[in-house]
Amino acid sequence: MKKLFGVTLGILTAMGGFVDIGDIVANSLTGARFGMSLAWAVVLGVVGIVLFAEMAGRVATLSTRGVFDLVRERLGARVALLNLGASFFITFLTLIAELGGVALALQLLSDVNYVLWIPLVAFLAWLVIWHVRFEPMETVFGLLGLVLLVMAVALWKLSPDWSGLWHQASQPAVTSGEGHPTYFYYAIALFGAAMTPYEVFFFSSGAVEEKWTKSDLVLNKANVYIGFPLGGLLSLMLMALATIVLLPRSIGVDHLSQVALPTTMALGKVGLAAMIIGFFATTFGAALETALSCGYTVSQYFGWQWGKMVRPREAARFHLVVLCSIIVAVLVGVTGIDPIKVTEYSIVLSAAALPLTYFPILVVANDREYMGDKVNGWLANLLGSVFLVLLVVVALATIPLMIVTRAGS
Amino acid sequence: MRRIAASALCLLAALLAGCVKTVSPARTFDAYEHKAKNTAEAVLSSVETARLTARLASRGDTFGPFTSVSISEAEEGAGHAQTIFESVQPPDRHADRLRDELSRLCTRAGDVLSDLRITARRGELDRLAERARPLRHIARRLDAFIREHE
Numbered sequence: 001m002k003k004l005f006g007v008t009l010g011i012l013t014a015m016g017g018f019v020d021i022g023d024i025v026a027n028s029l030t031g032a033r034f035g036m037s038l039a040w041a042v043v044l045g046v047v048g049i050v051l052f053a054e055m056a057g058r059v060a061t062l063s064t065r066g067v068f069d070l071v072r073e074r075l076g077a078r079v080a081l082l083n084l085g086a087s088f089f090i091t092f093l094t095l096i097a098e099l100g101g102v103a104l105a106l107q108l109l110s111d112v113n114y115v116l117w118i119p120l121v122a123f124l125a126w127l128v129i130w131h132v133r134f135e136p137m138e139t140v141f142g143l144l145g146l147v148l149l150v151m152a153v154a155l156w157k158l159s160p161d162w163s164g165l166w167h168q169a170s171q172p173a174v175t176s177g178e179g180h181p182t183y184f185y186y187a188i189a190l191f192g193a194a195m196t197p198y199e200v201f202f203f204s205s206g207a208v209e210e211k212w213t214k215s216d217l218v219l220n221k222a223n224v225y226i227g228f229p230l231g232g233l234l235s236l237m238l239m240a241l242a243t244i245v246l247l248p249r250s251i252g253v254d255h256l257s258q259v260a261l262p263t264t265m266a267l268g269k270v271g272l273a274a275m276i277i278g279f280f281a282t283t284f285g286a287a288l289e290t291a292l293s294c295g296y297t298v299s300q301y302f303g304w305q306w307g308k309m310v311r312p313r314e315a316a317r318f319h320l321v322v323l324c325s326i327i328v329a330v331l332v333g334v335t336g337i338d339p340i341k342v343t344e345y346s347i348v349l350s351a352a353a354l355p356l357t358y359f360p361i362l363v364v365a366n367d368r369e370y371m372g373d374k375v376n377g378w379l380a381n382l383l384g385s386v387f388l389v390l391l392v393v394v395a396l397a398t399i400p401l402m403i404v405t406r407a408g409s
Numbered sequence: 410m411r412r413i414a415a416s417a418l419c420l421l422a423a424l425l426a427g428c429v430k431t432v433s434p435a436r437t438f439d440a441y442e443h444k445a446k447n448t449a450e451a452v453l454s455s456v457e458t459a460r461l462t463a464r465l466a467s468r469g470d471t472f473g474p475f476t477s478v479s480i481s482e483a484e485e486g487a488g489h490a491q492t493i494f495e496s497v498q499p500p501d502r503h504a505d506r507l508r509d510e511l512s513r514l515c516t517r518a519g520d521v522l523s524d525l526r527i528t529a530r531r532g533e534l535d536r537l538a539e540r541a542r543p544l545r546h547i548a549r550r551l552d553a554f555i556r557e558h559e
Contacts, residue, residue: 107474107478108474108475108478109472109474109475110474111473111474111477111478177559245461249457249461250450250453250454250457250552251454251457251458251461252450252451252454254454254482254486255479255482255486257458257462257475257478257479257482258458258479258482260475261458261461261462261465261479264465264470264471265461265465265470268465268468268469268470269469269470269471269472272470272471272472272475273472276475
């Protein structure tokens with residue numbers, strides 16, 4: 001049973017990475033606009049994150065150091081500071097969006113304006129970070145997010161034209177009325193969402209928090225190979241449901257409530273309740289991940305003591321960064337800024353910062369001084385190099401596409 | 410280091426400039442027609458969302474708060490799209506006619522959506538499908554408008 005629960009770090013990380021508020025809306029939105037023709041971007045993202053998260057987990061386990069610590073060592077203090085600025089900004093934007101996302105889920109249950117929920121949600125997030133140990137935290141929210149698997153039942157009940165969906169996914173084409181720049185903008189958004197840097201910061205720091213040793217490398221693989229593909233599968237289900245129900249009705253997705261409609265159509269109140277619980281669990285889990293990642297990145301860069309496992313008095317600066325990030329996120333959130341728009345921008349911007357995060361991981365994963373005989377094999381290096389080239393292309397294309405398409409509009 | 414920081418700031422400024430969605434003017438009929446088509450698509454999306462929500466609510470498949478939120482968001486979405494479109498100056502008389510046609514459709518949609526929102530907030534969920542019936546015709550008209558101006 002302990003081994004079974006051992007994969008919850010990967011599940012929680014993947015839930016946050018693949019089905020946070022931005023992904024929930026982005027996957028549904030792309031399904032409603034492009035059908036399944038962008039499924040390849042999710043699949044590509046899953047392969048990329050599996051590859052690099054496995055490396056990051058292995059590096060963190062063997063070196064007992066967080067990814068950002070190694071980023072600074074390999075890139076030098078100056079370039080790493082730029083990377084810190086970009087990564088922290090993106091993670092912080094995501095934190096704002098996630099707090100808003102949890103509030104939006106509560107609004108669907110209560111009809112009370114989401115802005116009023118934000119301070120309460122933030123307090124709850126801080127309370128969990130402060131009081132709950134790492135393992136129960138990841139187990140509860142990782143497993144609760146699995147409620148979203150109700151979408152599989154909804155898909156089956158809607159009895160779609162499976163061959164049509166497969167055809168759209170396997171022979172992607174730009175939908176009529178949509179331009180190529182917009183198509184590729186959303187492809188980058190989905191790819192960036194799958195490979196968002198805070199996932200590896202959180203996952204590798206979690207491995208250090210849980211004090212993984214060389215014998216836990218199997219657990220690392222299980223987490224990565226089960227958690228992330230599961231997150232990707234949920235993303236594809238969101239896309240498929242939108243393709244089946246929303247696309248034929250010309251419904252474009254701008255709100256969380258629209259994402260729940262296909263499952264509600266198939267399963268009624270039970271489906272709706274499961275979707276809202278799933279939205280709450282995954283966005284709350286992502287809020288915890290991003291708040292902690294804010295603390296992890298800053299503390300690891302400056303070489304401070306960090307971690308939930310360390311007594312707060314000994315890691316005071318880490319906890320201060322987490323607390324201040326949450327407070328400032330609340331202040332921004334209560335201005336009424338649209339959490340969905342914030343996260344859409346954050347996932348696209350994260351695509352621009354990807355090479356700086358993943359390059360040092362690939363380098364250290366080949367360093368025998370840290371890794372001993374557990375350095376990358378030829379296949380991991382080949383795939384890692386191909387992905388790095390792809391990440392550079394994506395990073396260069398992101399901002400021009402964002403400007404040309406006016407953020408996909 | 411300063412150069413890197415300056416480049417990052419320039420990039421951020423360019424990004425913000427690109428992302429801010431201002432209402433750009435329409436100098437030609439074609440540009441205005443394109444904006445009209447986009448507005449009709451946004452309103453159609455809101456109308457269809459409300460229709461689906463109303464149908465599910467009348468079947469007893471949704472909760473009251475969810476229904477109320479979903480329909481309110483649809484109403485806001487349609488209203489927002491209409492306001493933005495109406496703030497654009499029509500370039501000629503031909504565009505005036507287009508503006509009148511679409512505005513009438515949007516206003517009718519807005520009226521029905523308001524009515525649905527009020528009904529949903531009163532908890533009369535079983536009456537929503539009946540109240541949403543006029544939206545079917547409006548959706549058809551919007552769809553025809555979109556096809557005509559593609």
